[in-house]
Amino acid sequence: MLRFVIRRLLQLVPVLLAIATLNFFLLQIAPGDAADIIAGQSGHATPEFVAALRAEFGLDQPMWKQYLLYLGKLVTLDLGYSFQYQLPVASLIADRLPSTLLLMVPSLAIAIGLGVALGVVASRRRGGWVDGLVSIGALVVYATPVFWLGLMLIVLFSIQLGWLPSSGMVDVRANPAGLAYALDVARHLVLPVVTMALFYIAIYTRLMRASMLEVYSLDFITTARAKGVPEGGIAWRHAARNALLPVVTLAGLQFGHLLGGSVLVETVFGWPGLGRLVFDSLQQRDLNLLLGILFVSSIVVVVANLLADLTYGVLDPRIVHK
Amino acid sequence: MSALLSVRDLSVHFPTRQGVVRAVEEVSFDIEAGETVALVGESGSGKSTVAAAIMRIIPSPPGIIAGGEILFEGRDLVKLPESEMRQVRGSRVAMIFQDPMMALNPVHSIGAQIVEALMLHTALSRRQALDRAVELLELVRVPAPATRVRQYPHNLSGGMRQRAMIAMALACDPRLLVADEPTTALDVTIQAQVLELIGELQARLGMAVLLITHDLGVVGEIADRVVVMYGGRKVEEGRVEEVFRAPLHPYARGLMRVSDWEGGTGLALPEIPGTVPSPFAMPAGCSFAPRCDVAIEACASRKPLLVVRGPARSAECLLLEDPPR
Amino acid sequence: MREFWRRYRMNRAAVGGLVVVVLIAALAVVGPFVHDVDPFEMMGRPYSPPFGEFLLGTDVSGRDILAGIIRGAPVSLLIGVVASLAATLIGVALGAVAGYYGGFIDDALMRTTEFFLTIPSFILAVVIVAIFSPTVVTITAAIAAVSWPSVARLVRGEFIAQREREYVQASRAIGMPDWEIILLQILPNALAPVIVVSTLMVATAILTESGLSFLGLGDPNHVSWGYMIGVARTALRVAWWMTAIPGLMIVIAVIAINLAGEGLNDALNPKLRER
Numbered sequence: 046m047l048r049f050v051i052r053r054l055l056q057l058v059p060v061l062l063a064i065a066t067l068n069f070f071l072l073q074i075a076p077g078d079a080a081d082i083i084a085g086q087s088g089h090a091t092p093e094f095v096a097a098l099r100a101e102f103g104l105d106q107p108m109w110k111q112y113l114l115y116l117g118k119l120v121t122l123d124l125g126y127s128f129q130y131q132l133p134v135a136s137l138i139a140d141r142l143p144s145t146l147l148l149m150v151p152s153l154a155i156a157i158g159l160g161v162a163l164g165v166v167a168s169r170r171r172g173g174w175v176d177g178l179v180s181i182g183a184l185v186v187y188a189t190p191v192f193w194l195g196l197m198l199i200v201l202f203s204i205q206l207g208w209l210p211s212s213g214m215v216d217v218r219a220n221p222a223g224l225a226y227a228l229d230v231a232r233h234l235v236l237p238v239v240t241m242a243l244f245y246i247a248i249y250t251r252l253m254r255a256s257m258l259e260v261y262s263l264d265f266i267t268t269a270r271a272k273g274v275p276e277g278g279i280a281w282r283h284a285a286r287n288a289l290l291p292v293v294t295l296a297g298l299q300f301g302h303l304l305g306g307s308v309l310v311e312t313v314f315g316w317p318g319l320g321r322l323v324f325d326s327l328q329q330r331d332l333n334l335l336l337g338i339l340f341v342s343s344i345v346v347v348v349a350n351l352l353a354d355l356t357y358g359v360l361d362p363r364i365v366h367k
Numbered sequence: 368m369s370a371l372l373s374v375r376d377l378s379v380h381f382p383t384r385q386g387v388v389r390a391v392e393e394v395s396f397d398i399e400a401g402e403t404v405a406l407v408g409e410s411g412s413g414k415s416t417v418a419a420a421i422m423r424i425i426p427s428p429p430g431i432i433a434g435g436e437i438l439f440e441g442r443d444l445v446k447l448p449e450s451e452m453r454q455v456r457g458s459r460v461a462m463i464f465q466d467p468m469m470a471l472n473p474v475h476s477i478g479a480q481i482v483e484a485l486m487l488h489t490a491l492s493r494r495q496a497l498d499r500a501v502e503l504l505e506l507v508r509v510p511a512p513a514t515r516v517r518q519y520p521h522n523l524s525g526g527m528r529q530r531a532m533i534a535m536a537l538a539c540d541p542r543l544l545v546a547d548e549p550t551t552a553l554d555v556t557i558q559a560q561v562l563e564l565i566g567e568l569q570a571r572l573g574m575a576v577l578l579i580t581h582d583l584g585v586v587g588e589i590a591d592r593v594v595v596m597y598g599g600r601k602v603e604e605g606r607v608e609e610v611f612r613a614p615l616h617p618y619a620r621g622l623m624r625v626s627d628w629e630g631g632t633g634l635a636l637p638e639i640p641g642t643v644p645s646p647f648a649m650p651a652g653c654s655f656a657p658r659c660d661v662a663i664e665a666c667a668s669r670k671p672l673l674v675v676r677g678p679a680r681s682a683e684c685l686l687l688e689d690p691p692r
Numbered sequence: 693m694r695e696f697w698r699r700y701r702m703n704r705a706a707v708g709g710l711v712v713v714v715l716i717a718a719l720a721v722v723g724p725f726v727h728d729v730d731p732f733e734m735m736g737r738p739y740s741p742p743f744g745e746f747l748l749g750t751d752v753s754g755r756d757i758l759a760g761i762i763r764g765a766p767v768s769l770l771i772g773v774v775a776s777l778a779a780t781l782i783g784v785a786l787g788a789v790a791g792y793y794g795g796f797i798d799d800a801l802m803r804t805t806e807f808f809l810t811i812p813s814f815i816l817a818v819v820i821v822a823i824f825s826p827t828v829v830t831i832t833a834a835i836a837a838v839s840w841p842s843v844a845r846l847v848r849g850e851f852i853a854q855r856e857r858e859y860v861q862a863s864r865a866i867g868m869p870d871w872e873i874i875l876l877q878i879l880p881n882a883l884a885p886v887i888v889v890s891t892l893m894v895a896t897a898i899l900t901e902s903g904l905s906f907l908g909l910g911d912p913n914h915v916s917w918g919y920m921i922g923v924a925r926t927a928l929r930v931a932w933w934m935t936a937i938p939g940l941m942i943v944i945a946v947i948a949i950n951l952a953g954e955g956l957n958d959a960l961n962p963k964l965r966e967r
Contacts (some may be wrong), residue, residue, distance in 0.1 A: 063807050075823040085810050105860065126481070167912050188946035190902045193921055193939035200932040256777070264469035270424045272484045273457035282483075286474045305814025313925075323815065324907055327822055343811040350810070362472055362519040 049358075051129050053351050062116075064343045068336045073108070075332055124337035129329040134337035138319065142341065144153020144214060145318030147230075148311065149303055152238045156245030157296055163246070165285050166290075168277070169259065179254065183247035191306045193242040195313035201234060212315035215360040220341050237314040241306055245299070250293055256288035263287075290361055297353025369441065370397035371575050372421070372462065377435035378424060379416050388646040390416040390430065392599045397679065398543065403569065404574040405590035407622075413599040414579045418545045422462055422677070423575070424453050427596045440542070458488035463537035465548040467528035471520040477504070477531045478516035484538040493600065503534040507564060511566055512673070526557035533564065538574065547579045562589055581621065587611065595619050598644060598654030601673075603682040615674075615682035653685065661686065699959040701709035706955020710949035719767055723762035731759040731915040742933055757920070757934065761941055762919045765784060768945065771832050771916075772898040778836035779897075781889040783843025787872050788882075790844070791851025802848065805841045821909045828911045831904055835850035835897045846889055884960040891953035893923060895946045903940050917942050 106114070118125070124134035167176040203211035210216065210233050221229045261284055262264065269283045275342075304319075311320030319338055328333040358364045377392040383647065391413040398404045406414045419425045421437055423444060428436055437444040439460065444452065462468055464470035474478060482501035485491050497516070507530040525663060536544060546565065550558040566589045569576050578590055586593055586607060593610050595603040595618065603616040614620045627660035656666035664687050674687040701707060732755065742749040742757075749757050751960040772956040776808065820834035847850065854860060871944045905918030924934035 059803075060807060060810065064811060067811070070825060084893055138847060144677070183948060184950065185943070187901075188943045190899055190906070190918070190921075191902060191940060192906050193935070193942065195934050196921070196928060197927060197932075197939070200935070201815070202929060204929055204932070222705055264464060264466060265472040267424055268462075268464060268470045268532075268535075269455055269483075271422050271604070272457070273453045273487050274483065274801065275453060283472055283475075301810060301812035301816070305903075306814040308815060309816065309906065312907060318379040325816060327818070327907060330822065332823065335819050339815050342788060342815055346810055346812060361474060362476075363521045 047346070050351075050355070052338065053354065060347055061344065064115055064340055065110075065119050068340055069112055072115075072332065072336060080249075098322050119340075124340065125333040127326070127331055127334040127337075128329040129326065129334065134334050137322065137334065138337055138341050141317065141319045141322050142345075144316060145304075145307055145320060147219075148234065148237055148241065148316060148318060149300075149307055151234065153245065153296060153300075153303060155238065155242040156157055156177075156249055157292065159242070160246045160249025161289065163250040163294060164282055164288075164352035165257060167250065167254045168257035168284075169280050171258070176254070179247075179250050182253050184245040184251045186243050189244075191240060192309040192313050194243065195237065195310055198236050198240055209233075211224075211236065214317055221352070233314075237310050237316055240313070241310050241321050242305070244306070245303070246274075251293060251295070252292055253288060258282055260288045273309060286360070290357060293357050293360065295351055295354075297350040300349035301342070304342045304345065370438075371400040371402075371440065372398040372577070373436075373438040374421070375436040375438065377417065377420060377437060378433040379413070379420050380433040381430040381431055382517050383475050385647050389433075389599050389649070390397070390646070392628075394594075394596070394599075394601045395435075396594045396601065396604060398410045398575045398577060400542065400577055401569070401573050402580060402592065403566075403580045404597060405580060405586040405593045407580060407586060407593055409581060411598075412596040414596050415547055416599075417596075418462070418547050418577065418579050421545060422460065423447075423449075423458060424456075443627070454488070456687045457484050457536075458539040459541055460545060460546065461541040461556045462538070462545040463529070463536050464531050464632035465593070466552040467607070468520060468552070470532060471528060473520055476517055477523070478521055481516075481531075481538055482531065483536045484535055488539040497537070500534070503538055504511070506529065506537065506568070507531070509534070525553050526561060527559050529553060529557075530564065533568070537568065537572070541574055543575045543577065544569070545577045545579070546590075548581070550582070550585060551580075551632075557586075565589065583611075585687065598649065599646075600654065600683060602655065605682075607678040609680060615676065615687060616655075617661050617686075618655050619682070621660075634637045700852055700955055703955040703958050704960070705951045709948040709951025709953075709955065712944060712953055715767065716765055716945050716948070718877050719762060720765035723765065727758060727762055731755060731763045731835065741931070749931075749937075756770065759799065759938055760915045761917070761938060762921050763915045764920065764938065764941075766830065767911075767914045768898050768901060768942070769915045769919075770903045771828060771835065772894040772949075775832045775835035775839065775897040775901075776890050777892040779785070779830070779839035780843050780892060781887065782836065782840040782878070783849055784847050784886060786840070787844040787849075788879065789849055789850035792855055792870070792874050792878065794852070794855075798848070799843070805844045805848075807867060808838070808841045809845075812902065814903060817904065821876065821904055826904070827908045828914060831901060831911065833908070834904075835900050838900075839893055839897065843889055843893075844887065847882060851878055853882055854878045858957025885957075888953055888957040891956055892950060895949040895953070898949070903941055 107160055122135050124138070126132075127137055130137055134317070152324075156322065162176065163179055167173075167179045199211040202209045208239065214233050215221070215226065216230050216233075252288050257280075266279060266283060269279050274283065308320035308323045311318045312324045315321065319342065323338055326338070374397070375395050376393045377391055377395070378389065378393055381388040381390055394417060396404065406417060408414045418426065418433055419430075421439075421444065423432075427431070432445050435445065444455065447455070447467070466565060471477070471518070475483075479499045480495060481503060482493065482496040485496040485499055486493065488569050489496070500609055501512045501516050504515055508514050509527055509530050515523070515527070515531070520531075532647070533549075533641055544565075549565065550561050553561060560586060565576065565578075567573075576589075577584065580586060590607050593605065593607050595610065595616065597616075597618050603610060603614065603619045605615075610619060611623055616622045644650060644657065650667060651670075652668045653659070653666045654660070656662045659666065663685065669685065671683045671685045672682045672688055674679045674680050674689075676687075714722040721724050737750065786801050786805065790798040792804075802907075816840045817834040820837060821830055824830040858912070860873060860877060862876050899914065902918030902921070905916045906922040908922060910922075920938040922939070923937055924931070927934055
C-alpha cells in the first residue's frame with residue numbers, strides 16, 4: 046500500500062513537469078512580460094528602467110535558461126509575485142486554498158452521497174416517479190450555467206425568503222467567535238454548496254443508476270436472491286457496493302471540473318477562495334497569479350485522482366496495491 | 368405418498384414485444400426426499416427456467432409463472448407470499464450456479480457471503496456464524512478453511528470457488544439443492560471432484576438434488592432419474608438406466624445413440640441435426656418434428672399427448688400413442 | 693438517410709429539441725431584421741420590467757434586453773458550433789493517428805490527452821482568454837483548446853477497434869497509403885459516435901462561453917447571454933428578471949441541443965436503444 050502510494054507519487058513528477066512547461070509556454074506567448082507590466086504600472090518608466098528590470102528577472106536570458114530558471118523557482122514553491130496584491134503568489138494561494146476546499150469537499154460529499162442514494166432508488170423503481178424526476182432533473186441541471194443557478198438561488202432564498210446570506214464566508218458585522226463562528230460559516234456555505242452540488246448530484250445519480258442496472262444483471266445478484274436476501278439487502282449490500290466503483294473513478298476525474306465550477310460559484314457568492322482570486326486577478330490582468338492558480342489547481346486535481354484510486358482499492362478487493 | 372417436491376403442469380411465459388415466449392409448458396415431475404433427478408436438455412429447452420421457477424427467481428425481463436403448482440413440503444411455492452418465499456430460499460431449498468466466479472459477489476469475502484446466508488435463516492450470532500462458515504468450508508473440503516474464509520472469490524481457483532458456493536448453499540441444511548450446470552464452467556479434472564462431492568454430501572445430509580445439465584456423463588454418474596426437456600416441454604421421463612438403455616422419444620433416442628454415458632463426465636449432448644425452433648415460431652404440432660427422423664405427417668399439426676408407461680416413466684410422442692395416427 | 697430520419701422521429705424529445713434549436717437559429721438569423729435595435733444603446737428608462745414598453749424590459753443602463761437576447765443568439769451559437777468543430781478536428785486527428793499507429797506515437801499522444809483531461813479545463817480556458825485579450829476568436833480557440841481530449845480518446849478507441857478488421861488489412865495489402873486508409877476507410881466507420889459527442893459538445897461550449905462572459909471575459913464588441921447575466925447581476929435585488937431572462941435562454945438552448953444530440957445517438961446506434 047505504502048509502496049503503491051510512493052510509486053503513484055513518483056508518477057506525478059512528469060505530470061507536474063508538464064503543467065510547469067505549459068505554464069511557462071503560456072507565459073511566453075503572453076504579450077508583454079513582467080517588466081512591461083511593472084513599467085506600465087509605474088506609469089513613467091524609462092527604457093533603461095525596463096531593461097534593468099528584465100535583467101533582474103532574467104528575462105534577457107535565452108529561452109532555455111529562462112525555462113530552467115522557472116523550473117528551479119517552482120521546485121522551491123516560488124510561483125512568482127503578484128503585482129496586484131504586492132505579495133508572493135504562493136502565499137496568496139496558500140491563504141485561499143482552504144476556503145475553496147471547504148466549499149468543494151462538502152459539495153462533492155453531498156453530491157456523491159445523494160447521487161448514490163437517488164441512483165439506487167431510481168434503479169430499483171425503474172420507470173417510477175423517482176426515476177422520471179431524476180432524468181428530468183438531470184436534463185435541466187445539466188443545461189443550467191452554474192453561476193446563473195447560484196444567482197437564482199440567491200433571488201429565492203436570500204432576497205425573497207430572506208433565509209440565507211447571499212455573500213461572503215462570515216457575517217462581518219456580527220463578528221462571531223467560537224461555535225457561533227462555525228455556525229455562521231456553515232450558514233454562508235449552504236447556498237454555494239447547494240449550487241455546486243446540484244450539477245454533480247444529477248451526474249452521479251445518472252451514473253449510479255446505469256451502473257446499478259448493469260450490476261443487477263450479474264449472476265451474483267441471482268445468487269443473493271436464491272439465498273433469500275431481501276431486495277433492500279440486495280440493492281445496498283450486493284449491488285450498490287459494486288456499482289459504486291465507476292462513481293469513485295468519475296469523482297476523481299471530475300475534480301478539475303469542480304474547481305472550474307468553483308471559480309464561478311465563488312464569484313457569485315463572494316466566497317474568499319481560489320476562484321474569487323481568479324476573478325480578481327482577471328480584473329487586474331495579474332497573469333502571474335492566474336498561472337499560479339492554474340498550477341496549484343492542477344496539482345489539487347492530480348492529488349484528488351490519487352485519492353480516488355486509493356478509495357477504489359479499498360472498495361474493490363480485486364485491486365491489489367503493490 | 369407425497370414427494371418432497373412436486374412440480375405440476377408448470378408453465379412459465381415471457382411476454383415480449385414480439386409475442387409471448389412459452390419458455391416452459393405444462394411440465395410435471397416429482398422429486399422424492401434424498402433423490403437426485405437430472406433435468407436434461409439443450410440450451411433454450413427451458414431447463415434452467417424450471418430451476419428459476421422453483422426458486423421463484425425468474426430473471427428479468429420479467430417472466431411469469433403462467434400456470435401450475437410447485438408443491439414443496441406440502442406448500443405451493445407459486446402461491447407463497449414473497450416474504451415467506453424468502454424464508455424458503457437459501458434455507459429449505461438452496462441453489463448453486465454454473466459459473467462460481469460470476470455467482471459470487473466479488474467485493475465480499477467468502478466468509479461474509481456464507482455468514483450472510485446463516486444470519487438470514489438461523490439465530491446464530493455473527494461470531495457463531497463465522498465459526499460455522501469455517502466448518503462448512505471444511506465440509507466441502509476446502510483446504511485451510513480458516514484462511515480461506517477471509518479471502519475473496521478472486522483469490523480462489525475455479526474448483527475452490529464452486530466448493531465455497533456449495534458450502535454457502537448447504538449453510539442452512541436445505542432439503543433440496545438445485546444445481547444449475549454446476550460443473551460446466553470448471554476444468555474437466557475438477558468436474559469429477561465437484562460431482563463426487565455433491566453426491567457424497569447428498570448421501571451424508573440426506574438432501575434431494577435437482578441437477579440441471581446438458582452433460583449426459585454427469586447424469587449417468589449421479590442421477591437416479593432423468594427428465595428430458597425439449598422446446599419448453601418434458602418429452603421423456605424415467606429412471607436413468609431405462610432412459611439411457613431404452614429411450615422412448617426420438618429426441619432422447621438421438622441423444623443416447625451417440626453417447627457413451629458410462630465413459631465418464633464431460634460428455635456434452637451429442638449433435639442432433641437442426642436447431643431448437645425459435646421461441647417466437649414454435650411449430651403447431653410437436654416442436655421436435657422439424658428435426659425428427661421418424662416424424663409422420665400428423666406430427667407437424669397435432670401436439671402429442673403424454674404417454675405413461677409405468678410409474679414415473681413417460682414420454683410425449685405421437686408414435687407412442689396407441690394407435691399412432 | 694431516410695432510415696436514420698425515421699428512427700430519429702421516433703424519439704419525440706429529440707424532435708422537440710431539434711425544433712427548438714431551429715427556432716433559436718431562426719431567431720439568430722431573422723431576429724436582427726425584425727427587431728433592429730442596437731443592444732448597446734440606451735433605449736429607455738433603466739430597470740423597466742418586462743411586458744411594458746419593452747417586451748423583455750431594459751437593463752441597468754436602459755438597454756433593450758430583447759435586442760441583447762437576439763444579438764446574443766448568433767454569438768453563443770457560433771462560438772459553440774465553431775469551437776466544437778475545431779475541437780472535433782483536433783481530437784479526430786490526434787485520436788486517429790494514435791489509434792491507427794499505436795506504439796510510441798499512441799503513448800505520447802495519449803499521455804498528452806490525459807494531461808489535458810487532468811488540468812481544470814475551465815481555468816485553463818480562463819487563462820488562455822486572459823492572455824490574449826478576449827475576442828470571439830480567442831474565446832472560440834480557448835474553448836476548442838480545452839475540449840478536444842474527450843474526442844481524441846473516443847476516436848482512438850474506435851480506431852483501435854477497427855484497425856485489425858479485414859477491410860483495413862485488405863486496404864493495406866493493396867498498398868493503400870496510410871492517410872487514405874485513415875481518412876477514407878476507417879474514419880467513416882468511426883464517425884457516428886464522434887458526431888454525437890461533438891453535437892453534445894456544442895452545448896458544453898455554450899455553457900463555457902457563458903461562464904467566460906460572466907467573468908468579464910466576453911468580446912466587448914458583441915453582446916452575449918453570459919455577459920448580460922454578468923451585467924444584470926448587480927441589479928439582482930431589484931430586478932431579478934434581468935438576470936433570469938438571458939439565463940433561461942441558455943438553459944433552453946442547451947437542453948434543446950442535448951435532446952437533439954441524444955436523439956442522434958439513439959438514431960445512429962439502434963443497438964443501444966434499450967439502454
